[in-house]
Amino acid sequence: MKIVLGLTFAAALSAAAFAADQSADWAYPVTPPPGQLDNATQQSVPGSSAQYTQAQIDDPFNPPDWFANEHPPMPQIVAHGGPKPAGRACAQCHLPSGDGHPESAGLAGLPANYIVRQMQSFKRGERNNPRAGVMIAMAQVLSDDDVKAAAEYFAKLKPTAGYNTVKETDTVPKTYVGAGGMRFKSEGSETEPIGERIINVPKDETEAKLRDPHSGFIDYVPSGSIARGQALASGDGGKIVPCSLCHGPDLKGMGEVPPITGRTATYVYRQLNDMKNDWRKGTGVNFMKPAVARLSDSDMIALAAYLESRDP
Ligand code: HEC
């Protein structure tokens, strides 16, 4: 009888843990296994004379560079990666522009020392949300010199204003998670209530799949989020420390504390939720703990929406 009870209790516990993780599954898309990639048809994007096949576009050690004239020369680690198979080229997911995709992160303009510290955190497993696996594997095989070169490259770049757009709405198109872990509109014109979620889709699905850095993303957020987020960011009537105290008067970063405006709300939400749930830990995160401990799920969505509505 004891054993049966024990088992039931364990089953109930793991069911509860499962429910908690699943509650924000929209923020942690699971990348489906890639299909057969076309290695014959030459693809191009508007404004570039370069051509690549889809197999070349998705090559983790030689991702496309559609606009080589728009960024400084990329160090080897950014353009072609390090030790195989884990040490992929940073530009594959974060793009040569550093603006990134919502299921990874924008790196453009982050302080170099902040980037180096994050790589150390991944390496130590202090950042271990369900999307961090590739970064943890990578951080374990890269040399300090490679990490430094990548950090200096991305720190020099300016995030592109308007690349990430936030829109308030009550209903969203039905979507599914597809290639590269991105969310795409399902066929047809069906919609569903947004609920307490952020739904991120590319502005142009074809361009996103081609990793065109000129084509950004839209985060749909629940109506009223931006104004609520602004109130929270300025301290919610004295209940939390204003974000500007550490992130700078315009929230564009201060010293090694990272800039938080103009970034995709999906990523920002994921970080706040991670810090709240100990999926992201460490000395730097301890400064954030008192703030995130007070935030509800819809507060975190609202903050992420407000921050995205501001220019990077
Ligand atoms: C296969 C895709 C992929 C590649 C390649 C990749 N990353 Fe990432 N990166 C991610 C994902 C996914 C996250 C977001 C994890 C999360 O939500 O916390 C991330 C997050 C980061 C962050 C955290 C950003 C922040 O604001 O704290 C840094 C720094 C970073 N990556 C650096 C790099 C560097 C340097 C390289 C190349 C050596 C690289 N990444 C290559 C997928 C990738």
Ligand code: HEC
């Ligand atoms: C007491 C100082 C402090 C306050 C107040 C603070 N932050 Fe932070 N925040 C930090 C530090 C330090 C980091 C970097 C953590 C690290 O090194 O991993 C950070 C990181 C972040 C990140 C992760 C950025 C990234 O690139 O991954 C987000 C998002 C963020 N803060 C949002 C907020 C918001 C929203 C508020 C207000 C509600 C806020 N912070 C208030 C100090 C603070």
